[in-house]
Amino acid sequence: MEKKQIDWENLGFGYVQTEQRYVSNYKDGKWDEGGLTEDAGVVLNECAGVLQYAQTVFEGMKAYTTEDGKIVVFRPDLNAARMADSARRLEMPVFPEERFLEAVKEVVKANAAYVPPYGSGATLYIRPYMFGSNPVIGVKPADEYQFRVFVTPVGPYFKGGVKPLTLCVSDFDRAAPHGTGHIKAGLNYAMSLHAIVTAHANGYDENMYLDSATRTKVEETGGANFIFVTKDNKVVTPHSDTILPSITRRSLLYVAEHYLGLEVEERDVYLDEVKEFAECGLCGTAAVISPVGKIVDHGKEICFPSGMEKMGPTIQKLYDTLTGIQMGQIEAPKGWIQVIE
Numbered sequence: 075m076e077k078k079q080i081d082w083e084n085l086g087f088g089y090v091q092t093e094q095r096y097v098s099n100y101k102d103g104k105w106d107e108g109g110l111t112e113d114a115g116v117v118l119n120e121c122a123g124v125l126q127y128a129q130t131v132f133e134g135m136k137a138y139t140t141e142d143g144k145i146v147v148f149r150p151d152l153n154a155a156r157m158a159d160s161a162r163r164l165e166m167p168v169f170p171e172e173r174f175l176e177a178v179k180e181v182v183k184a185n186a187a188y189v190p191p192y193g194s195g196a197t198l199y200i201r202p203y204m205f206g207s208n209p210v211i212g213v214k215p216a217d218e219y220q221f222r223v224f225v226t227p228v229g230p231y232f233k234g235g236v237k238p239l240t241l242c243v244s245d246f247d248r249a250a251p252h253g254t255g256h257i258k259a260g261l262n263y264a265m266s267l268h269a270i271v272t273a274h275a276n277g278y279d280e281n282m283y284l285d286s287a288t289r290t291k292v293e294e295t296g297g298a299n300f301i302f303v304t305k306d307n308k309v310v311t312p313h314s315d316t317i318l319p320s321i322t323r324r325s326l327l328y329v330a331e332h333y334l335g336l337e338v339e340e341r342d343v344y345l346d347e348v349k350e351f352a353e354c355g356l357c358g359t360a361a362v363i364s365p366v367g368k369i370v371d372h373g374k375e376i377c378f379p380s381g382m383e384k385m386g387p388t389i390q391k392l393y394d395t396l397t398g399i400q401m402g403q404i405e406a407p408k409g410w411i412q413v414i415e
Contacts, residue, residue, distance in 0.1 A: 078187045078227075082194035085229035087360070092225050094184035096177040099207070100167050100219040108177065110184055114224070123206025123216030130260040131160035132203035134359045135321075137182045137225070137414065139192040140402030145414040147200070148400050150178050152321045157202060160257035165215040169204060175412070178202065181223045182414045188227045192401065199228045231361035238367030238382045239279035239356070241295070243345065244269055247286035248293060248316075255293075255316030262318075266296035280356065282369055284345060285314060292343040295356055299323040301363065302343065303353035303388045305379075309336050310351070312343040322357045322396075328407065329395045336388070349376045353386030363393045 080090075091114055098108025123129045133153040138146055154171040161168045178200055182189070190196035202223045206216025246269040249255025254262055266281075273281050280298075285291040292300055292312045299320040302310045309330040311323060330336040348354070354366040367382035368375055380386030385393060398404035399411075 075186050077191060082190045082196045085196045085227060087228045087231050090226045092185040092188045094181060095222060095224040096181050098221045110180060118207060119209045121209035121211055123208060123210035126210055127213060128261040129164055129206035129216055131157060131164060132201060132258055133157045135200045136359060137189055137198040137200060138400055139189055141192055142402060145186060145189050147178060147182060147412045149321055149410050150175055150412055156258060160259055161204060163254060163257045164259060166204060166219060169221045177223050179414055181225055185225050190227055196227055196229045198225050200225050236364060238365040241280045241282045241366055241369045242273055242278040243371040244281035244283050248283035251287050251316060253316060256318060258318060270296050290344055292345060293317055298356035298358035301326060301355045301357050302351040303386060305352045307336060307388060308339060310339045310343060313340045320358055322359055322362060326357055326392050326396055329392060333395050334391055353380045353389050354378050355389045362397055363389055365389055
């Protein structure tokens with residue numbers, strides 16, 4: 075297929091409207107058959123549940139062109155399962171996981187001309203989402219919902235290469251115990267906006283959120299999980315019921331153990347021990363791993379031995395291995411790669 079005439083090498087990380095998207099509606103207790111449409115507009119009543127009470131969940135994943143020219147999606151079954159969990163938590167009807175996978179496949183295939191070529195550094199970002207669509211004025215779940223999937227080509231999250239980030243320990247809480255921090259809901263991201271704008275205004279790239287109960291344990295940033303590397307090369311990631319279960323983080327831990335032969339540990343990580351780690355990174359769909367060079371805790375600097383110039387050696391190996399799997403350069407574990415045919 076002939077690709078669109080896009081300057082792939084200089085593509086930013088932003089929205090580019092593509093030709094087809096998938097839409098399915100839930101009404102009278104069931105989902106309709108759904109299908110592709112060219113209409114990018116969403117028309118809602120002024121009292122729609124999503125507009126009044128933020129009843130919306132979403133997912134994010136990417137499609138890649140591999141070295142041998144195939145278009146693939148990375149572990150979409152985990153996105154389908156996570157969206158189902160998110161929907162249940164917000165009292166929304168689950169969009170069937172098999173239909174989720176089929177919808178993703180249909181949209182990527184219909185917009186294959188927008189999947190960036192191999193080696194360009196760009197990818198096709200896939201955004202499935204669902205929201206309450208009928209009027210709701212009392213505080214209760216909506217009765218009708220819409221599930222949609224759109225795609226947009228995006229460039230690398232960090233233009234001009236990855237440089238280690240500087241984080242600050244946030245005074246804001248990201249999520250409460252027994253709250254919604256473990257699901258991918260729009261409301262979790264809305265509450266983080268003031269915190270990230272504040273961090274940027276103070277010269278920091280991101281926030282480090284602590285657990286809201288004791289404010290002693292590391293949780294995550296506004297949109298990524300933490301990965302630490304000890305001085306004896308053990309990979310450690312925080313465990314918490316209020317952390318979003320990142321698919322990238324789970325994949326990296328598997329890669330660390332089964333591809334690189336490293337010891338892996340998921341446990342409570344206390345702020346007091348962060349200074350003892352050799353490397354630190356943030357992991358998520360957008361950038362895979364972003365190295366962290368420094369964390370500032372109310373004026374007290376924690377500087378990692380890996381420095382402010384490049385990724386640390388272990389995080390670099392993790393990044394290279396996982397992106398190699400995604401791009402078809404390294405054999406993937408069974409079931410990780412969905413080929414779009």
